[in-house]
Amino acid sequence: MSTPHNNAISGQIAETVLLPGDPLRAKFIAENFLNDVEQFNAVRNMFGYTGTYNGKKISVMGTGMGCPSIGIYSYELIHMYGVKNLIRIGSCGAYDSSLKLFDIILAIGASTDSNYAAQYNLPGTYSATASWELLSKAKNAAEENNIQVTVGNIVTSDVFYGDDSENWKSWAKMGCLAAEMETYALYCNASRAGVNALTILTVSDSIATHEETTPEQREKGFKNMMKIALELA
Known part of the structure; x- marks a missing residue:
């Protein structure tokens, strides 16, 4: 079944799909980590590929930026294509301030300034959390590969260029480790459908210390994060 x-x-x-935001990162993963690769999507240049990793079938597809974009792609993957395990691999x-460039975060939950969960007409504030099955497997895979990870809460924001440059400090006071723009919607869609989702992030810049990586490093340099994600197939 095709979709728009x-x-x-x-x-x-x-049934297991890796979801980088950048479609070129999806292409890089397919070309460098998977065998017997077949491209299944190029609509809007949102590249998607299926191949094998250690003999197991796995797909990778870009999602674009923000809750609306990943909301569309993850919904279709779940409901139109039968995907059961959705693993976001992204930057944050x-x-x-203790997190350094290229450190890896496993997002146990996502706080947000997004209104994405309003569609469910809940009588309160929804806490969007990861699948324990995928989270525990990812933590074990990291340990087996001697990759250090930090597990904790993150923030999914609708705003990249915010008017208040200091409001991140309020989230930090509540123990939120980092910010990105997609996980809350992914976790909502997965929870509503009863499937598994997990976000694995690599620190691409620090809002606390003002360090940052280059676009090329973000596209091709996050191999430890990819290695953990691929082990979940």
Whole structure:
């Protein structure tokens, strides 16, 4: 079944999908980590590929930026293509000054300034959390590969260029480790559908210390994060 955003046919997409925001990162993963690769999507240049990793079928697809974009792609992957495990692999800006460039975060939960959960008509504030199954597997995979990770809460924000440059400090006071723009919507969609989701992030810049990586490093330099994610197939 094709959609307005994905022209894959039934059976082309694996039950486990890695979801980088950048479609070029999806292309890089497919070309450098997967075998027997088949491209299943190029609509809007949101590249998607399926291949094998250590003999296991796995797919990778870009999601774009922000809750609306990943909300569309993850919903379609779940409901139109039968995906059961959705693993976001992305970059983040650190709020915690102890986090260094290229450090890895496993997001146990996502706070947000987004109104994404309003669609569910809940009588309160929804706490969007990761799948324990994927989170525990990711932590074990990191330990087995001698990769240090930090597990904690993050912030999914609708705003990249904010008017208040200091409001991140309020999130930091509540123990939020870093900011990104997609996880809350992913976790909501997965929870609503009863499937698994996990976000694995690499620190690309620090809001606390003002350090930052280059675009090329963000596209191709996050191999430890990719290694952990691929072990979840």
